[in-house]
Amino acid sequence: MFVIILLVDIQSFYASVEKVRNPELQNRPVVVSGDPNRRSGVILAACPIAKSYGIKNAETLWEAMKACPEVVVVRPQMGLYLQISLQITEILEGFTDLVEPYSIDEQFLDVTGSERLFGDIDTISKKIQQAIYNETGVYARVGIGPNKVLSKMACDNFAKKNKQGIFRLDQTNIKEKLWPLPVNNCFGVGRRMTRNLQRIGITTIGELANYPLEKLKKHWGINGHVLWMTANGMDLSPVTLTSFSQQKAIGHHMTLPRDYRRAADIEVILLELCEEVCRRARRQHLAGITVHVGCRSADFDCPTGFSRQQNLGYAQNETMPIFHAAKQLFHQHWDGEPIRSLGISLGGLSPDSPIQLDLFTDRNKKRALGAVVDEIKERYGSTAILHAASLTSAGQAAERAKKIGGHYQ
Numbered sequence: 001m002f003v004i005i006l007l008v009d010i011q012s013f014y015a016s017v018e019k020v021r022n023p024e025l026q027n028r029p030v031v032v033s034g035d036p037n038r039r040s041g042v043i044l045a046a047c048p049i050a051k052s053y054g055i056k057n058a059e060t061l062w063e064a065m066k067a068c069p070e071v072v073v074v075r076p077q078m079g080l081y082l083q084i085s086l087q088i089t090e091i092l093e094g095f096t097d098l099v100e101p102y103s104i105d106e107q108f109l110d111v112t113g114s115e116r117l118f119g120d121i122d123t124i125s126k127k128i129q130q131a132i133y134n135e136t137g138v139y140a141r142v143g144i145g146p147n148k149v150l151s152k153m154a155c156d157n158f159a160k161k162n163k164q165g166i167f168r169l170d171q172t173n174i175k176e177k178l179w180p181l182p183v184n185n186c187f188g189v190g191r192r193m194t195r196n197l198q199r200i201g202i203t204t205i206g207e208l209a210n211y212p213l214e215k216l217k218k219h220w221g222i223n224g225h226v227l228w229m230t231a232n233g234m235d236l237s238p239v240t241l242t243s244f245s246q247q248k249a250i251g252h253h254m255t256l257p258r259d260y261r262r263a264a265d266i267e268v269i270l271l272e273l274c275e276e277v278c279r280r281a282r283r284q285h286l287a288g289i290t291v292h293v294g295c296r297s298a299d300f301d302c303p304t305g306f307s308r309q310q311n312l313g314y315a316q317n318e319t320m321p322i323f324h325a326a327k328q329l330f331h332q333h334w335d336g337e338p339i340r341s342l343g344i345s346l347g348g349l350s351p352d353s354p355i356q357l358d359l360f361t362d363r364n365k366k367r368a369l370g371a372v373v374d375e376i377k378e379r380y381g382s383t384a385i386l387h388a389a390s391l392t393s394a395g396q397a398a399e400r401a402k403k404i405g406g407h408y409q
Helices: 013-021 061-067 078-092 121-136 148-157 174-178 191-199 205-209 213-231 263-283 319-333 363-380
Strands: 005-010 030-033 043-046 072-074 099-103 106-110 140-145 166-168 249-260 286-297 305-316 339-347
Touching: 005 078, 005 121, 005 148, 013 030, 013 043, 013 078, 030 061, 043 061, 078 099, 078 106, 078 121, 106 148, 121 140, 121 166, 140 148, 148 166, 148 174, 174 205, 191 213, 205 213, 249 263, 249 286, 263 286, 263 319, 263 339, 263 363, 286 319, 305 319, 305 339
Parallel strands: 030 072, 140 166
Antiparallel strands: 005 106, 005 140, 030 043, 099 106, 249 339, 286 305, 286 339
């Protein structure tokens, strides 16, 4: 039996949802964008009409408005988008029990055994499109392949560009369809890797597929091997229900609303990030043995920053010890330049049930204190109890509480 994997992608997901909510926007150019006054004015989604003006996802709002002055700008509602995404997952689970979310608007399905119930693969794909449209009003594109990587490239390079919104890519047609495409169209090849490949004469996916494997491995190790396999349509990873079950780290990152220059102000953000990371760790009954700090400067033309981690000695999930370690790590590597983004993560996770005893600290008392704070926040909201530093002009905890995924609910 041949394996059949689908990648279902929702066209301009956020913008499509907004058009369903407001039919008056149907024939107008619509973009979903963050708040430009808080340095989040980046295009998250542009509808096909807006894209016809040259507007692209991830460009700045002012660039989009310059390209199309009459564009309609809608602020994101992440809570609603998550709700629709979960609704689409339920629809897909009506066709197979093997559904793996890849992102908020993309999901893999293994429909290998579904043909007996729903017809051939083209019929299944059309039924999926129709079911999603009937229940949500948004349009889905479907990539078909014998594995996840081919279904993904079938969707991105072909299904998104034809009228049917469906395309099948397998070993019978990759030489004809996939290999002539520019190498940056290969899954996993970004801008930097594109430049690297072009330096050694690789400009198409076919040239990557036929390049000597040992030379690729010599250049980029295991990543070179993976790229060679991808270009040749090989992927051994199955559609699985446990993609997110083995968490390796818990982290939180923030793009700041303005340039932070003073160390004292940056420390406020560090404290808030540590509080959030530790709260999430405690909620999952996990502790981490390494703390990671990363930041990026405010200079877009010549960005600087760092990404460093430190061993804590033993697994922890209490806010203040981790904050002190993060602060020390930050000051050790910060070059003093203004920063625009900051992130904290806790790695080396393990269950928090064993407690490392400390002669000078009552860790049971600290754990009980953390549990009380978490309970207050769960019951009354994340801003019910805050560090005093969060009430200063540098604090962002209250503003973050209004958002999901960095965007207003």
